[in-house]
Amino acid sequence: xxxxxxxxxxxxxxxxxxxxxxxxxxxxxxxxxxxxxxxxxxxxxxxxxxxxxxxxxxxxxxxxxxxxxxxxxxxxxxxxxxxxxxxxxxxxxxxxxxxxxxxxxxxxxxxxxxxxxxxxxxxxxxxxxxxxxxxxxxxxxxxxxxxxxxxxxxxxxxxxxxxxxxxxxxxxxxxxxxxxxxxxxxxxxxxxxxxxxxxxxxxxxxxxxxxxxxxxxxxxxxxxxxxxxxxxxxxxxxxxxxxxxxxxxxxxxxxxxxxxxxxxxxxxxxxxxxxxxxxxxxxxxxxxxxxxxxxxxxxxxxxxxxxxxxxxxxxxxxxxxxxxxxxxxxxxxxxx
Amino acid sequence: xxxxxxxxxxxxxxxxxxxxxxxxxxxxxxxxxxxxxxxxxxxxxxxxxxxxxxxxxxxxxxxxxxxxxxxxxxxxxxxxxxxxxxxxxxxxxxxxxxxxxxxxxxxxxxxxxxxxxxxxxxxxxxxxxxxxxxxxxxxxxxxxxxxxxxxxxxxxxxxxxxxxxxxxxxxxxxxxxxxxxxxxxxxxxxxxxxxxxxxxxxxxxxxxxxxxxxxxxxxxxxxxxxxxxxxxxxxxxxxxxxxxxxxxxxxxxxxxxxxxxxxxxxxxxxxxxxxxxxxxxxxxxxxxxxxxxxxxxxxxxxxxxxxxxxxxxxxxxxxxxxxxxxxxxxxxxxxx
Numbered sequence: 001x002x003x004x005x006x007x008x009x010x011x012x013x014x015x016x017x018x019x020x021x022x023x024x025x026x027x028x029x030x031x032x033x034x035x036x037x038x039x040x041x042x043x044x045x046x047x048x049x050x051x052x053x054x055x056x057x058x059x060x061x062x063x064x065x066x067x068x069x070x071x072x073x074x075x076x077x078x079x080x081x082x083x084x085x086x087x088x089x090x091x092x093x094x095x096x097x098x099x100x101x102x103x104x105x106x107x108x109x110x111x112x113x114x115x116x117x118x119x120x121x122x123x124x125x126x127x128x129x130x131x132x133x134x135x136x137x138x139x140x141x142x143x144x145x146x147x148x149x150x151x152x153x154x155x156x157x158x159x160x161x162x163x164x165x166x167x168x169x170x171x172x173x174x175x176x177x178x179x180x181x182x183x184x185x186x187x188x189x190x191x192x193x194x195x196x197x198x199x200x201x202x203x204x205x206x207x208x209x210x211x212x213x214x215x216x217x218x219x220x221x222x223x224x225x226x227x228x229x230x231x232x233x234x235x236x237x238x239x240x241x242x243x244x245x246x247x248x249x250x251x252x253x254x255x256x257x258x259x260x261x262x263x264x265x266x267x268x269x270x271x272x273x274x275x276x277x278x279x280x281x282x283x284x285x286x287x288x289x290x291x292x293x294x295x296x297x298x299x300x301x302x303x304x305x306x307x308x309x310x311x312x313x314x315x316x317x318x319x320x321x322x323x324x325x326x327x328x329x330x331x332x333x334x335x336x
Numbered sequence: 337x338x339x340x341x342x343x344x345x346x347x348x349x350x351x352x353x354x355x356x357x358x359x360x361x362x363x364x365x366x367x368x369x370x371x372x373x374x375x376x377x378x379x380x381x382x383x384x385x386x387x388x389x390x391x392x393x394x395x396x397x398x399x400x401x402x403x404x405x406x407x408x409x410x411x412x413x414x415x416x417x418x419x420x421x422x423x424x425x426x427x428x429x430x431x432x433x434x435x436x437x438x439x440x441x442x443x444x445x446x447x448x449x450x451x452x453x454x455x456x457x458x459x460x461x462x463x464x465x466x467x468x469x470x471x472x473x474x475x476x477x478x479x480x481x482x483x484x485x486x487x488x489x490x491x492x493x494x495x496x497x498x499x500x501x502x503x504x505x506x507x508x509x510x511x512x513x514x515x516x517x518x519x520x521x522x523x524x525x526x527x528x529x530x531x532x533x534x535x536x537x538x539x540x541x542x543x544x545x546x547x548x549x550x551x552x553x554x555x556x557x558x559x560x561x562x563x564x565x566x567x568x569x570x571x572x573x574x575x576x577x578x579x580x581x582x583x584x585x586x587x588x589x590x591x592x593x594x595x596x597x598x599x600x601x602x603x604x605x606x607x608x609x610x611x612x613x614x615x616x617x618x619x620x621x622x623x624x625x626x627x628x629x630x631x632x633x634x635x636x637x638x639x640x641x642x643x644x645x646x647x648x649x650x651x652x653x654x655x656x657x658x659x660x661x662x663x664x665x666x667x668x669x670x671x672x
Contacts, residue, residue: 038491040498094460098453117434117497120456124430124463125490131467132483140471143479147468154461155374161453162376 006330008323015066015319019059022073022081026058029082033133034125044122048089056218057084057189059327064193064207066320067312076137076196084189086130087150091157091181093123098161142192149188156180165245167267171252175216183215194315206314210324213308218331220301223248224294225334227285239281242273249300254293301332342666344659351402351655355395358409358417362394365418369469370461380458384425392554393420393525395663400529400543402656403648412473412532419482420525422466427489429459434497478528485524492516501581503603507588511552519551530651542650546660549644554667556637559584560630561670563621575617578609585636590629637668 008016034045058081065077097119127150134143160177163169190211194204226241227250241248247255251270258266266287272280288294308328315321344352370381394417401413433455463486470479496513499505526547530540562577563586577584583591587606594602602623608616624630644664651657 036491038495040494041491044494090460094456097456118494120430120433120459121490121493121497123456123460124426125487125494127460127463128483128486128490132480132487135476135480135483138476140474140476140479143476144468144471147464147471150464151461151468154457154464155372155377157457158376158380158454158461159374161457 006326008326012319012323012326015063015323018066018073019062019323022062022078023055023058025073025078026055026062026081026085027052029078029133030085033082033086033129041125044118044125048093048122048126052089055085056327057088057186058082060084060186060189060211060324061193063320063324063327064190064211064315065197067315067318067324068194068197068199068203068207069316070197074196076139077193079133079137080142080192080196081189083130083134083146084185084192086126086133087146087153087185090123090126090130091153093119093126097123137196139196141195145188145192149184152180152184156182156184160246163247167247167255167270169247169252171249171256174247174249174252178216178219179212182219183212186215186218187211199315203314206311210308210311210328213304213311214328214331217301217304217308217328220249220297220304221332221334224250224297224301227288228294242270242281242284243276245274249297250288250293253296254288254291257291257293298332305329305332342662344662348655348659348662351399351659354402354409355398355659358398358414359391359394361409361414362391362398362417362421363388365414365469366421369418369422369465377461380454380461384429384458384462388425391421393424393522394418396420396522396525396547396660397529399656399660399663400526400547400651401533403651403654403660404530404533404535404539404543405652406533410532412475413529415469415473416478416528416532417525419466419470420521420528422462422469423482423486423489423521426459426462426466427493429455429462431493433459473532475532477531481524481528485520488516488520492518492520496582499583503583503591503606505583505588507585507592510583510585510588514552514555515548518555519548522551522554523547535651539650542647546644546647546664549640549647550664550667553637553640553644553664556585556633556640557668557670560586560633560637563624564630578606578617578620579612581610585633586624586629589632590624590627593627593629634668641665641668 006016031045034041034048036042036045061081061084062073062077065073070077097116131143131146134146156177156179159173160181163173163177187208188211191204191208194207199207223241226239227248255263255266269280269284269287273284305328309325312321312325312328315324342352367381370377370384372378372381397417397420398409398413401409406413433452467479467482470482492513492515495509496517499509499513523544524547527540527544530543535543559577562575563584591599591602605616605620605623609620641664645661648657648660648664651660
């Protein structure tokens with residue numbers, strides 16, 4: 001749950017409790033929607049639970065609603081929160097398929113075949129469940145937003161795939177990928193939360209922007225944790241971006257300051273680190289830190305968070321807005 | 337296009353022409369919906385065209401509308417026709433991923449990795465495009481039906497995957513898979529076509545049933561063509577069901593009449609045929625023909641078509657209904 005990375009001051013206790021109760025309702029709605037009389041479906045859906053993470057998107061749907069004047073967490077907010085999480089889960093499940101394939105390419109675990117096939121269909125089931133659930137609140141506008149953001153998301157995935165192992169990726173394209181793959185859905189989560197609370201279009205737009213900025217900052221922090229974090233703190237394997245040939249912001253910023261000769265030798269180092277050479281990975285990290293690239297990426301994330309927080313001012317002052325503000329700050333402070 | 341397997345009598349010429357024009361509009365709507373400013377997306381979508389087949393679902397949406405009193409093919413019918421085809425295409429693209437994986441298991445073409453990953457995302461993009469397009473007609477009911485049928489479809493896929501290479505599959509489960517994986521979407525295509533033309537609920541239901549029966553018959557015929565058809569006539573590789581360990585209706589009907597001892601030796605033959613033993617495949621075919629299992633499967637398909645045609649009587653008599661009737665008969669007569 002979102003609270004796990006938040007250090008919440010006492011005055012926000014009541015809203016935190018309200019959010020916690022809301023998240024439980026979201027989990028329930030989520031599970032009910034995926035329930036099936038088919039045993040193989042039931043069994044697979046049970047696995048989805050292990051994907052359940054910070055529940056960032058559901059929290060944002062509900063807090064955005066509360067920040068825009070909703071007196072409590074409505075059924076519609078719970079539904080749309082579950083929808084946003086389901087869309088997110090679908091991408092995680094399909095990302096796993098892509099990553100498992102990658103693992104196979106590096107010659108690791110061999111017969112993930114049955115697993116991959118089931119995962120493709122499970123992801124499809126999640127996305128179908130999301131759309132179906134979405135129509136239950138009777139808002140064509142919400143359904144349209146979810147359909148649209150899903151297309152955007154896939155566009156981001158395809159763009160990312162296109163640039164995998166391609167060192168010509170530039171900063172603009174890096175951000176274009178993040179905007180689509182991560183930020184858009186987080187933005188829509190905030191926007192729909194506001195919309196369902198009857199917020200004015202300008203406020204919905206401001207919250208959408210808040211979410212998008214937050215989403216980009218969140219992803220940059222993810223990149224940094226993957227590069228520098230320790231496995232036991234982050235809670236998942238680190239250094240995966242290097243292995244996957246994914247260029248992250250610190251690497252891009254560093255590359256931007258090299259002359260052609262330095263660039264060649266740095267790319268070679270990157271290649272070696274990607275092939276699992278631990279010494280090369282260590283040297284790479286050292287260079288990114290000493291050149292200031294890591295710090296520059298951190299600064300970028302902090303600026304985005306500040307921009308996000310400014311957008312929040314469109315919503316009326318109150319504990320829900322405070323909570324959103326706290327979450328925004330936590331994004332760049334989190335260690336996991 | 338659907339017409340390619342139809343021998344249309346002269347009096348249906350006008351409706352056939354109307355349908356042909358409608359299908360062109362569907363193709364256009366389809367392409368417009370998937371258009372993207374991202375080059376990698378554009379490039380992949382261009383590939384989708386090669387999946388374009390008989391356009392059965394779009395034809396059924398439009399003909400069901402016309403059969404229920406629509407004076408022409410409305411924009412809404414074109415949209416929903418494109419939506420149904422997009423959902424279908426998404427499943428084809430993801431099926432291909434599953435099949436390519438299978439090919440790898442048999443040790444064929446090796447590095448389809450990039451292709452597989454792109455195909456997973458492309459399928460997601462198609463399904464997202466379908467949902468997004470669906471909301472453009474402003475009908476929550478239609479969006480809900482499409483979301484629901486997509487879940488059903490995935491359930492069928494998972495059930496099928498669960499029983500792959502599992503010879504305990506029985507006839508009831510075989511039909512449960514077909515109903516979900518193939519028939520449900522064809523039924524919804526007919527139902528939505530009728531609904532958008534303002535048909536009464538009972539007529540919508542009758543057309544849904546027509547579509548479902550037709551869908552099951554269509555799939556049985558597909559099974560038979562895969563088992564017995566000649567590659568140059570069918571236009572795609574045959575014998576794939578055996579290779580994939582997919583039990584088809586003739587095999588199931590045959591198995592149902594064997595005593596335990598015969599069953600063992602027949603399963604062995606099936607296994608050998610599945611491993612690419614051409615002599616075993618030939619013997620298998622001969623046994624299925626001589627035991628009457630093939631004929632029994634054909635009879636099953638014919639009965640389903642007759643049931644489908646009876647359901648059609650709920651719609652008023654006219655050339656569109658005639659055309660649907662003709663299509664139903666063609667399903668069990670087609671050789672490709």
